[in-house]
Amino acid sequence: QVQHVESGGGLVQAGGSLRLSCAASGRTFSSYAMAWFRQAPGKEREFVATIARSTSRTYYADSVKGRFTISRDDAKNTVYLQMNSLKPEDTAVYYCAAHVSRVWPVTATNDYDYWGQGTQVTVSS
Secondary structure (H helix, E strand, O other): OOEEEEEOOEEEEOOOOEEEEEEEEOOOHHHOEEEEEEEOOOOOOEEEEEEOOOOOOEEEOOOOOOOEEEEEEOOOOEEEEEEOOOOHHHOEEEEEEEEOOOOOOOOOHHHOOEEOOOEEEEEEO
């Protein structure tokens, strides 16, 4: 059974940083493209960033470009999201997700096969 366990969320002041981690198990991690999504209260889940398998190409939502960095460590079956210059509008539950498609980039939630339970990020003003 595939499992994703996110960690690293918390409360931070605007302008601060957090690093999220997502540990995967139950499959060949390196065979999947990975991504981070987020969902704020009352809003739909939205794409944040994705990283390809093999090449580690990355792609970001405009709202986080230049502030967030996605990376992966296939030896540790883990994907990371380094979040800098955080803003109150970044407050959300953050989820990691995986898909096996060779399409690039994939930003729609319906195209992802596996999800974690989420970790809360709260940015105070």
